[in-house]
Amino acid sequence: MRTRIYLVAFVAVVGLLSGDLLACGDKFLSAGRGTRYQRPKDARAASILFYATPTHGAADRLQPDRLESALKYGGHRLTTVATLDQLTAILQAGRFDVVLTATEATAVVEQLLGGAPDAAVVVPVGPSSKGPSLLKAVDKAVELRDRNLKKVRTRT
Numbered sequence: 001m002r003t004r005i006y007l008v009a010f011v012a013v014v015g016l017l018s019g020d021l022l023a024c025g026d027k028f029l030s031a032g033r034g035t036r037y038q039r040p041k042d043a044r045a046a047s048i049l050f051y052a053t054p055t056h057g058a059a060d061r062l063q064p065d066r067l068e069s070a071l072k073y074g075g076h077r078l079t080t081v082a083t084l085d086q087l088t089a090i091l092q093a094g095r096f097d098v099v100l101t102a103t104e105a106t107a108v109v110e111q112l113l114g115g116a117p118d119a120a121v122v123v124p125v126g127p128s129s130k131g132p133s134l135l136k137a138v139d140k141a142v143e144l145r146d147r148n149l150k151k152v153r154t155r156t
Contacts, residue, residue, distance in 0.1 A: 045075040046097040074135045096120040
């Protein structure tokens with residue numbers, strides 16, 4: 001008799017857990033379904049500089065507001081510049097982990113950085129860049145920057 005009660009209780013628990021989870025509010029989580037984009041545990045917040053050449057209209061195509069909201073969602077700090085003079089001044093004054101540029105401006109930014117081993121990593125961004133793919137690209141660039149900084153520190 002006891003085994004039947006335990007068996008019925010076990011089947012009831014398994015039945016409840018195999019369907020939608022019983023929770024208040026939106027039924028977002030269901031058993032067997034994952035959540036949306038999640039950042040890796042070792043990801044860190046980065047200091048990001050965003051530059052798009054206004055002459056090519058890249059700033060309009062890249063939609064800086066969407067970039068900013070996606071990057072802030074990932075915990076990053078974003079600084080935006082619009083002209084080459086501003087870019088040159090801010091690169092000399094500040095330290096950035098990643099520089100996001102329109103594809104057309106990538107060569108100019110890499111030339112300004114000069115190929116130093118501790119320079120920021122340049123990530124070209126196209127108009128089709130979406131939040132999760134952009135965050136993955138930024139996370140990879142931050143990992144590369146950290147490896148470069150580690151190499152520089154071990155040499156000195």
